[in-house]
Amino acid sequence: MKLPVYKVDAFTDRLFGGNPAAVCPLEEWLPDTIMQSLGAENNLAETTFIAKENDHYHIRWFTPTVEVKLCGHATLATAHIFYTELGYTKDEIVFNSLSGLLKVSRKAEGVYTLDFPADKLHPVTDVPDAIFEGLNIGPVPVFKSSFDYLLVLHSQQQVEALKPDFKILSALDARGVIVTAKGDEADFVSRCFFPPSGIDEDPVTGSAHTCMTPYWSAQLNKTSLKAIQVSKRRGYLDCELKRDRVLISGSAVTYLKGEYYLDL
Template identity: 45%
Template sequence: MEQTIIQVDAFTDEPFRGNPAGVCVLSEPRDAEWMQQVAAEMNLSETAFLLRQDDGFQLSWFTPTVEVELCGHATLASAHVLWQEGHLAPDAEARFSTLSGLLTARRNGEWIELNFPADPTRPVDPPSVLAEALGVPIAAVEMGRFDYLVEVENELQVRDLKPNLALLQQIPARGIVVTSRANPEVDYDFVSRFFGPRVGVSEDPVTGSAHCALAPYWSQRLQRSTLLGYQASRRGGLVRVQLQGDRVILGGQAVTVFKGTLFA
């Protein structure tokens, strides 16, 4: 059976930047084993699978090795594909039924805004291998629903970080978010990187779901509810965040890179 698959670069307006995601709008249900095999074949940090329902779309996300409960950039890519390919009218809201509940997306000019659950973090004792794995001084360690959030002293430390991924893989969490305030001269407010070797993603280029924790963390410290984050991976990407109670509005752009056909 033939199945269209589209690759989208999310949280960027330029091809080959941001975070690439595969998107399959399924014509009929497929089982989890098939979706996992497709995700492994795509070998991207996430591949999204959508199936139309009466009230929107069922949405699932797979890394090359596991299904995950929440993914921001592949949701952004999915919404982009639904509008671009004519599955939704340009002014229609995208509604997704997921393992993290109902998620929605709207267009706002050239940007897409995702409505996600906020993920407030709490201070915790750092895992025993964390300091050795990162190799930089740690200012604070907190834990959210999925990830450890580690604040370091400055943006240069975030950008220059070369963690020991084998040690990070020992830490029982989806991933490790390393963050700091931005340098004063830049136009974004905070910077971050995301490492998830435990789920088959050594470094994720731009992680929307991590900003569900970064938004309340930096909103509290910077005393503003609307912020701009930059994820300083090799590809890089910007994420607008707005904290609204127990929700976070994640804003980003997206661009289609290619469209192909699966024959399996």
């Protein structure tokens, strides 16, 4: 059995930047064990599978070790493949997912906007020891989103200087840890560490911006913000808070086209 596969660098306008994702369009679903094995074989932050269901598409995302409920960069990568490789011509794509209906529109050539639900943050008073120990920092404000812990640091320099102990962080009962601060060349910056989900540092995390955008919107008193995820590969995102939704825009470039060979 042969299946098409594409690899895309998302939230960047150049190859080898942003966050790479694999995209596999399906006529019908593969067994979950096979999709998880492909996620492990690709060893990318996410491998995405899409299948048509009625008048929309269903999307699923697999890290090397688990299926996740929401992934921004891989959804943006999937939209890029729809428009550049699969002949999709409508203004908007609607995906059904474990996080509900998600929408993606094309703003310009190679630029796309995700329409995701905003995620609420709740202050954490009983902070797990593994967070400060794993990040090797002193106490700072800690919040919890639907998926992750979020820490607000003092500066972009502090975010960039972090050298986490991923083994310690892997013990957390969460998808992972987001660290953020006010940016020097953007409204805010971040890094994302997800060792509990099989990813030490995610290069660019669209879904993390569904909680950071409302937070920084309130802090900076503005609804349109520019963000940089200051990983080694770096990612650039334009974020907008619209009531209970977050619009996240970014670029994408195709890196690879190929085929899976499966013995099913």
